[in-house]
Amino acid sequence: MRRMKINLPHRWMLLLALVAAQLLMAPVVMAAEEGSADEAWVDDVLVAQAENNVTIADPLEPLNRVFFQFNDKLYFWLLKPVATGYKAVLSDEDVRMCFSNAFHNLLAPVRIVNNVLQGKMVGAGNELASFVINSTVGIVGLADPAHKEFGLAASDEDFGQTLGSYGIGDGMYVCWPFLGPSSLRDTVGTVGDALLDPLFYLTAAGESAGYALQGDKQVNRVSLNLGEYERFKEASFDPYVAVRNAYVQHRRSRIKDEIDGGGGYGVGQGKGVGKDVGKAPPPPPPRTAGIVVIDGPLKKRASKAPHTGSVAGTPGYYVLVGVYREPTNVERQKKRLAAAGMPPVVARYQRKDYSFYGVEVPGGGDFIAAKQREKELVMAGFSETLVVRH
Amino acid sequence: MVLQRMVGAKVVLVLLSFYLLTAALPVFAATTTEPMEQVKASVDAILLIVRENKQNLHGELAGTLRKQIVDIVYDRFDFRAMSQLALAKNWKTINAKEQDHFVFLFAKLLENTYYDRINSYSNEEVVFKEQQKKEDKAVVSSVVIRNNVETPVVYKLRSKNDKWLVYDVIIEGVSLVRNYRTQFDSIIEKEKYPGLVKRLEEKIEKKDTGQKPL
Numbered sequence: 001m002r003r004m005k006i007n008l009p010h011r012w013m014l015l016l017a018l019v020a021a022q023l024l025m026a027p028v029v030m031a032a033e034e035g036s037a038d039e040a041w042v043d044d045v046l047v048a049q050a051e052n053n054v055t056i057a058d059p060l061e062p063l064n065r066v067f068f069q070f071n072d073k074l075y076f077w078l079l080k081p082v083a084t085g086y087k088a089v090l091s092d093e094d095v096r097m098c099f100s101n102a103f104h105n106l107l108a109p110v111r112i113v114n115n116v117l118q119g120k121m122v123g124a125g126n127e128l129a130s131f132v133i134n135s136t137v138g139i140v141g142l143a144d145p146a147h148k149e150f151g152l153a154a155s156d157e158d159f160g161q162t163l164g165s166y167g168i169g170d171g172m173y174v175c176w177p178f179l180g181p182s183s184l185r186d187t188v189g190t191v192g193d194a195l196l197d198p199l200f201y202l203t204a205a206g207e208s209a210g211y212a213l214q215g216d217k218q219v220n221r222v223s224l225n226l227g228e229y230e231r232f233k234e235a236s237f238d239p240y241v242a243v244r245n246a247y248v249q250h251r252r253s254r255i256k257d258e259i260d261g262g263g264g265y266g267v268g269q270g271k272g273v274g275k276d277v278g279k280a281p282p283p284p285p286p287r288t289a290g291i292v293v294i295d296g297p298l299k300k301r302a303s304k305a306p307h308t309g310s311v312a313g314t315p316g317y318y319v320l321v322g323v324y325r326e327p328t329n330v331e332r333q334k335k336r337l338a339a340a341g342m343p344p345v346v347a348r349y350q351r352k353d354y355s356f357y358g359v360e361v362p363g364g365g366d367f368i369a370a371k372q373r374e375k376e377l378v379m380a381g382f383s384e385t386l387v388v389r390h
Numbered sequence: 391m392v393l394q395r396m397v398g399a400k401v402v403l404v405l406l407s408f409y410l411l412t413a414a415l416p417v418f419a420a421t422t423t424e425p426m427e428q429v430k431a432s433v434d435a436i437l438l439i440v441r442e443n444k445q446n447l448h449g450e451l452a453g454t455l456r457k458q459i460v461d462i463v464y465d466r467f468d469f470r471a472m473s474q475l476a477l478a479k480n481w482k483t484i485n486a487k488e489q490d491h492f493v494f495l496f497a498k499l500l501e502n503t504y505y506d507r508i509n510s511y512s513n514e515e516v517v518f519k520e521q522q523k524k525e526d527k528a529v530v531s532s533v534v535i536r537n538n539v540e541t542p543v544v545y546k547l548r549s550k551n552d553k554w555l556v557y558d559v560i561i562e563g564v565s566l567v568r569n570y571r572t573q574f575d576s577i578i579e580k581e582k583y584p585g586l587v588k589r590l591e592e593k594i595e596k597k598d599t600g601q602k603p604l
Contacts, residue, residue: 041526041548042474042481045557049475054568097537144538224537227510235503237573237589245572246564253563374482385479 043386047349047358050323050386056183056248057172064175068240071180075222075229083222090223098142099220105134105141109196114157118165123155130154156254160189164255173244181247317370318347318360319377320386325356333359340380342373347390360388425528425547425554426521432466433516433532440511447509459508460501468548468555469497475557476570480578488583495590500566502597512536516543528554 058064090096108131115124130146138145146152163185171184182190194200199217202210236242321344322333330346337344337359347358361377363370374385436459440447443455473493474481481489515535522529526549533540546558558567577586 038471039474042471045475046478049568055572093537097539148538231503231506231510234506235499236569237593238576241573241576242569245569249564249568250562253560258563371482 040389043388046386047320047323047388054245054249054252056170056244058244059172060174064173064244065240067175067177068243070177071175072239074178079218079222080226083219083226086219087223087226093224096220096224099216100224101134101138101144102141103199103217103220105131105138106198107193107196109198110159110193111155111157113196114159114162114193115155117159117162118157120155120157123153123157126152126155158189159192160186160251161255163189164251170248170251173248175240175244181243183248183251186251315390316365317363317389318345319363319370319374320358320360320388321377321382322359323349323356324359327357330357330359337361337382340377340382342377342380358388423552424521425523425549426518426530428554429466429530429532429545429547429556430518432462433518435462436508437516440508444511447511456505460505463501463504464497466556467497467500468550468557469493469500471548471555471557472496472500472567475567476574478571478575480574480583484583488587492587492590495587495594496570498594499590502594526550 087096108127111127112124112131115121115127129150130152133146133150133152134141134144137143147154160183168185170186174182174184174187176182176187179190199210199213203214204210232242232246233239321337322329324330324333334344334346342361344359344361347360349356349358361373363373377385439455439458443451446452447455470493473489473496476496477484477492484492513536516532517535518530518532520531528547528549530545530547532543532545534543535541542560542562544560545556546560547554547556549555558565560566574586577589581589
């Protein structure tokens with residue numbers, strides 16, 4: 001007994017010391033980095049992200065925030081307690097998943113029609129086949145053999161996405177009471193989709209079964225995702241802004257079919273990158289690829305056609321003070337800069353299937369000098385700046 | 391006494407297995423230069439720890455387990471790049487010391503958030519699908535499957551000294567870095583940069599003292 005009392009702490013210490021030593025040796029990612037090369041890399045990514053910016057107009061923000069608060073309280077005071085009780089009664093998650101499947105199955109007309117409207121015949125076929133299989137073999141949609149057994153890919157399209165794919169923008173952000181985040185376009189979409197939702201007609205006809213099913217649909221959904229909203233809220237600083245941005249990002253990627261089958265995320269710009277399937281990689285293009293510095297007049301609108309031009313202009317650092325598709329906007333920015341005593345050049349950025357103009361002030365061959373130039377520009381009121389190299 | 395010995399032996403065994411695991415990790419990671427393999431190695435290592443110690447995640451070993459998992463995360467994420475991207479234009483308006491401080495805070499915040507996720511683990515499967523590579527950038531896509539519901543998770547990576555590091559995570563099309571950027575922008579606009587730091591510190595402190603927000 002006594003030996004053990006003395007021995008055990010020793011073994012402990014030894015092992016703890018070993019573990020501690022191991023942890024200390026683990027590389028610390030936050031160590032100081034090679035300054036300027038890193039900044040140039042980050043700037044590259046920021047330029048790429050600026051090309052497809054994910055912002056939305058929100059002129060109704062004060063009102064939207066009120067409704068956001070309303071929905072927040074609705075969740076914590078009503079939906080969550082009810083869903084928690086519901087979950088306690090229907091403790092088997094599989095059963096609740098079956099209900100979820102059935103509600104999803106009921107909305108098949110929405111998905112089929114919108115696949116057709118977007119010209120996605122394979123998607124429409126898959127959804128139609130899924131609907132038929134799940135409604136029969138899957139017993140009114142409670143099970144999902146179409147996906148599980150037959151391996152049919154889901155193609156989740158709604159009318160908001162259809163409108164988006166036609167080139168209609170978000171309009172503005174709207175946070176509806178009860179319904180939550182949406183945009184003008186997606187509100188129109190939601191109304192359109194409701195016309196294809198059997199539950200909507202049941203409810204509209206004043207059938208009590210309609211209300212009961214609508215209620216169960218919401219409560220069932222919440223019961224399967226309890227804790228998600230709380231965690232999201234906890235990780236954010238301004239939940240309203242976080243939800244708004246998440247909504248816009250999510251909808252954009254749905255419209256572009258980046259999630260649910262379809263394309264996929266590209267590297268960097270999200271465009272023009274082939275799949276990496278084991279073949280020898282092509283030689284890396286020089287950093288200047290696809291950028292043409294223009295001296296002459298601009299085209300009516302930056303073209304969508306691929307362009308392979310040679311690179312003009314002096315190589316070195318440039319301070320980017322705006323990216324535009326419209327020559328008129330380019331001219332306006334040029335005038336502002338000329339008035340501030342810093343005449344810019346215009347660079348044309350060429351991506352695989354589209355291009356845009358960047359208005360840039362030459363920063364010389366020295367990164368530090370370019371940073372100094374950028375500082376002057378910021379002082380002169382040009383806040384959206386980036387130092388780029390080409 | 392017998393009980394004490396058994397518990398002691400068990401703890402020693404668990405610690406030993408951790409030691410072996412962390413010792414083996416760098417070797418495994420060094421065997422491949424493919425981004426997907428590298429991310430998968432990290433994710434698998436975390437899942438292994440979580441699955442093996444499910445009942446201990448909140449118990450007396452919680453601290454040790456957390457350290458183990460967090461170390462793997464820090465080894466795979468480039469928190470400095472994430473901070474730069476999240477602050478964007480504001481990054482250049484703060485000095486080097488402030489930058490280092492911000493990286494520390496932002497990493498800590500993401501660590502807390504990530505660990506919350508791990509804590510609520512319930513038999514999710516992670517399936518890695520494909521990778522796209524171009525020069526020093528790569529995109530790895532995966533899905534997290536829970537109850538037959540698939541959540542797409544995409545990692546954006548950059549290569550640094552033959553090692554692929556994550557600089558953004560995109561869940562259901564929502565980029566983490568971009569989402570934080572819009573929030574940081576709106577806070578800085580209203581409360582300036584010191585206000586943002588204050589908010590970050592408060593959030594981390596609240597977590598560390600175990601307070602439940604709202």
